[in-house]
Structures are given as C-alpha cells and as structure tokens.
Amino acid sequence: MGLLLLNGFALAAFAFGRLAVRLVRRAPAWAYAAAPPLAVIATGWALGWLMWALVRGGPGRAAVVAVRPDRRRHLVDLPGPHPPPPPLTPLPALSAPLPRLCPVTVSAETGRGGGRLLYGCMGLGGSWEPGPYGPRDVDAAEEAVHAALDIGITVFDHADIYRHGKAEAVFGEVLARTPGLRDRVTLQTKCGIRLPGREGGPGMYDLRGPTIVRRVEESLERLRTDVIDVLLLHRPDPLADPDEIAGALMSLHGRGLVRAFGVSNTGAPQIARLQARLDVPLVANQLEMSLHSRAWVESGVLLNTPEGAGHGFAPGTLEHCLDHGIRLQAWGALAQGRFTGRQRTPAERATATLLEELARKKGTTPESVLLWWLTRHPAGIAPVIGTARPDRIRACRDAALKAPDLTHEEWYELWTTARGVPLP
C-alpha cells in the first residue's frame, strides 16, 4: 500500500515538473531535462521524512495516535534517558539498641558477659519425634542452660524446628522457673525450614511473609517471652520474594516482636539483596564453620587449584559480613565430637592427639583449643556449641572466657593435620 502511494506521488511530481517547465516559456534545455527528476527527489525526501516522523514519534506520532488510536500499540516506545537514581534515605534509628551478640569483655565483678560463644539449643527437648516432652527433658535443659551460664555464655540459639518446637518449649519452661533469667540472656531463634510431614506437606524452605510472621508468633509462645532478640532466616528459600520477606520482617520489628534480624547459611549476594530492602541492619550470619567443615577458610586459598574446584562456600561471604558488621556465627563448631572423642579417620585421630598436646601445654581442654582455632581467625567468629552434656559445655570454658592462645604456627599445624593433606 505504502509502495503504491509512493509510486503515485512520484508520477504526479514528474508530470508537475514537466508542466512547470512548459509554462516558463523560455526555459533553457537543461532545465527542461532536469526539472522532473528534481521534483521526484524532492517529493521522495518529503515523503520519507513524513513516514519517519510518523513511526518514531513527534508531531507525526501524535497525529497517528489521534486519528487511529488502534495503531498506538504498533508505535515503538523508545526508552528515554535514565532518570537520576532516587536519593538514599538514611536508616531510621532503632527503637532499642541492637542485642549484643557475644561481647568480648568480661565484667570484673560478675565474671559474666565475657562469653565469646553461643549456646546452641538444638540438643534440648528430648527426642526428635513430634510427641510431647516430659519433666526430665525440662530438668536436662535447665542443667545445660546453667552450665552454659556458668562459663559466661549469655546468647542462646534456637530454631522453631529443633525437636519439633520442643527445644524452645523446654527453654521457655526454664525461663519461667528462673526469675530474672530472661533479662540476662539474649534469645536468638530461626524460621524458614518446614520439616517433612508438618501440616501433611513435604520438607521445604518457606520464607513466605505470612509464614515468617506465624512462625515467630509460635516461637514467642513456646519461649514464653514478649520479644525475640535476634531472628535468623534459617536457609534461603529460592521461591521467596525478597520484598515480601523484608515486609514481614519490618512488620515484626514494628510490632516490637523482634529486635534484630540475621540470616543463616546465606552467601554475600543474597545478604546484600535482602539488606537493600530492609530499614534495619542485618546483624548475624550463621554458617557451618569448624576444623572439620573448612570450606569457609579453604575457599579463600584453594582458588586456582583442582582441589578448590566446586567449593560450595560463596566466595566473599566472610569479607562481606566483616565489612558490614554482620557477626559470623559458626554452627557445628565442635565438629560433632570428631576431634574430641568420636574420631574415625586417621586425620581426625591425628588432630585429636595434637589437640590434647596443645591443651596440656596451655593448661586447658582439647575442646577449648578446638574452638580457639575458630576464634583466632580475624573474622571475629562466634562459635555455637551444641552439646547438651554439662561436662562437655564446661570443657569449653576457656574458649568462652579467654582470648585465643594459639600461635600462627600452631593454628596452621592444626589446619594441615585436620586436612590430612598439605596446603597447595
């Protein structure tokens, strides 16, 4: 259709050009020859410009849209220049100071407050079966909690799923039995994992907004407290919407139910994405870190080696947490006893022997030396110890109360012995 129109216009221009030259009687011969093609070129140029204007916008576009609104969708919407980014809004002040996650000073009067460790409550509450707990489970929890307090630990780590909620429930009973205890401790719990079989569904991660809010309300009830000091998102949920997560967390904060937030098993890019949507700073990231689970330190030195290929630890996570004041917490810090009674491999046996030698030399326990290996690292790692046995908790006393006593050489000797193979 457009081509036909163009041809019509060209013929008309050609005829007009010849007519114009005939009218000017005494036109030279060259003008008679040149006028028609010049008229065609001029008409073509004018038509071309008109079509360009119609397609690309401007007055032509407005005219088309006005005359044929149905053609609007055929017009190309070209992106204009990028608008300037909105100004950064400063973070609002928190209504209460952030919870202290493992202060590193010891009070001269009480000897307390010096805990460099957290106590992990996953072992409290009896069996992993969903049934009820009994009075003996509460007594055992009370003994463990008091052993932890005795070595200066004041931060207690929970999760809604530990023993199907029974770990939080027995801890709540211990709080109820011990006047004033709630004010002396920092309570941390987690949500985001659904165990298989719960509500008849499969095991999965669930960080949908309403789920987060419901799980926190349930934890508050079990822990018999008004406020959770720190809530960690247990594991990233690939289906979750970060805006929805942030909305749920800010609503919990606004209602005064949670004082601060953190993450667990989460890498730097995911932390940054969530933080960008929150009005409060994330305060902690809990990861598996120990002399047995060494990816956190080895991912930084095995770069460019075959051994380092496929390392699961997100590179840069340690540094990101350090730079943003996010406290690193090490779960599995005692390596589930692999170096202090449950050793199975030659490397574990050799490490256990070395830990005993070092402990003898320094007048402490192998457990404390094992934890010093973590706290000696400059990332400021706070180990979470998970044994429920009071004697094993007390064996960690020096790690809780004293600065790590390991030389550069001793630290490397422990590392390479546990690896069982030399460093690259």
Ligand SMILES: NC(=O)c1ccc[n+]([C@@H]2O[C@H](COP(=O)([O-])OP(=O)(O)OC[C@H]3O[C@@H](n4cnc5c(N)ncnc54)[C@H](OP(=O)(O)O)[C@@H]3O)[C@@H](O)[C@H]2O)c1
């Ligand atoms: N964020 C997460 O994804 C995540 C995952 C797991 C755990 N956590 C947290 O981290 C805490 C610690 O984790 P964890 O329990 O796996 O690690 P852990 O402290 O390294 O290990 C403690 C576990 O090992 C057992 N064990 C056996 N022999 C032992 C020995 N000689 N010395 C010490 N422990 C021995 C303990 O049993 P006994 O009680 O009989 O001593 C207990 O079950 C948990 O309580 C929980 O709060 C977090």
